[in-house]
Amino acid sequence: MTAKEVCEALNISRQTLYAYVSRGKVRASAQKSDARKSLYHTHDVDALIANKKRGRSRRAIAKSTQNFGEPVLKSEISHIDQGKLYYKGQDAIKLSQTKTFEDIAKLLINVDLEPDVDQKFDLIKGRNSFERMFAATAEITISKNTPPNKNTNSFIIKRLLAAICNTNTLSDEPIHMQLAKYFSDSIDFIDVTRRCLVLCADHELNPSAYTARIAASTDARTPACILAALSTFSGTKHGSMTSMARWWVGRATMKDDHQEAAFIKTIKSPPGFGHPIYAQTDPRTQELLKHFEIPEGWERISRHVSKTYKIYPNLDFSLAAMEKSFKLRPKTGQTLFAFGRLLGWIAHAEEQRKNGALIRPRSWN
Known part of the structure; x- marks a missing residue:
């Protein structure tokens, strides 16, 4: 307006x-x-x-x-x-241009993620990387062998990294490089992965972060807080929106001009578009899309949707475009989103636990 x-x-x-x-x-x-x-x-x-x-x-x-x-x-x-995202007062977009996942871990949760090539992990069963991440989180939640105090967060992150990469050992390479090499043979994908993880690290009180805070307010252990957050994230209105965006935009690009216009008008909130927080384009989307070739037809669909509904591409669109551009396996974008957001979930859980207040809203009728 x-x-x-x-x-x-x-x-x-x-x-x-x-x-x-x-x-x-x-x-x-x-x-x-x-x-x-x-x-x-x-x-x-x-x-x-x-x-x-x-x-x-x-x-x-x-x-x-x-x-x-x-x-x-x-x-x-x-x-x-003012349409900009900040981590601890620092511009998240600028951070994504040079910083790594390890740097943001130090910034948000004050953890040094030193490589530990001698650490061994059990393999996790799962059809895809996101399922293995979910299963590993559940395993840690019920396990009594999680390291105490400051080592807990480092252990959780490395355990989930191993589960995602379907390995029982980790290398001494940066985390974004290990993930990128697991998902793709493209050298270009390495830097895109680094940027993706940083841009996904946190986003105010989104539903999954708020869920983590609710769990932490009851004094639940950190793995349980992450499991609660990950469960919320799995919903189609949150993390699973990335897969829906890839399917929907892909379908739209297969139509001729007349069919495309009709297809777009069948739904007022196409997956991958619009975000109530931003008046215009999600800044994370703008930044990520600069660093790989947008799939054929996707930019045209984006312009068509923006013109029709005055809504713009969001993070789910860019993650779905990334999957398509690099020919990645299904759920890769969702997995990288969740792994990056892991830092935010831990940070919110710790902040709420320090607050000491129980989050307990009242109902009304």
Whole structure:
């Protein structure tokens, strides 16, 4: 929305609008056609209108906890401001240009992931890498042999890495290189994997991170918090959206011009497009798509969807495009997403545990 449209919708002055922006109530992004002008997030404006209408009764607040509303929890792990993602106050996009998974582990959870080529792991059964990651997390959760204290997080990360790569030993190479070599023979995929892991590390209080915090608030062990988060992540509205995006965009590219337009209009929220947090394109998507060749027809579909629905590609789109471009096995994008996000889940669990508060909402009827 333009400034004029926002002011008319909220019946406020330009000065009040700017005050809302400075306090984070309304997000602003520069217009692509004119960087001197701003557009304002429609979702934020709608939320302010809804707040005014419903007041602040307990029932109204409870109802607002769903769909990108409250609760709002204080966190120092990551935040999104003016369409940019930050980890511990550092620009995540800039971090992804040079940093590794190990660097972000040090930043978010203060863990040094030193190589340990002598450590042995049991092989995990599973049809694909994501299933093996899931199974390994469940195994650690019920095991009594997890190392205590600061070694726990390092052990969990290495155990899941071994499960994903279907091996019982790890090399002394950087983690992104081990993953890239397992999934692809392409040298170009090595750096793309590094960038992918960094960009996926955390994203405010997304559903899986919030689930990890709920588990941690009950004093559940870290592996149990990760298992809870991973279960949430597996849903089709979260991590599994990557596979859905690959299928849907792939289908769309197979249509002729007339069929393509009709196909796109059959669904208002195509998988891989739109994100309520961002007024325009997900910055993680923009950055990742710069570093590999977008599959034939995918850019055309992206433009068509954006023109039809005014929604833009999100992280699921870029991960699905990555899978297609490098001819990767199914679930690879979802697995890399989850493994990168592992750092965020651990960080949120630890932060909530230090907070000491039990997360226990009330219901209403």
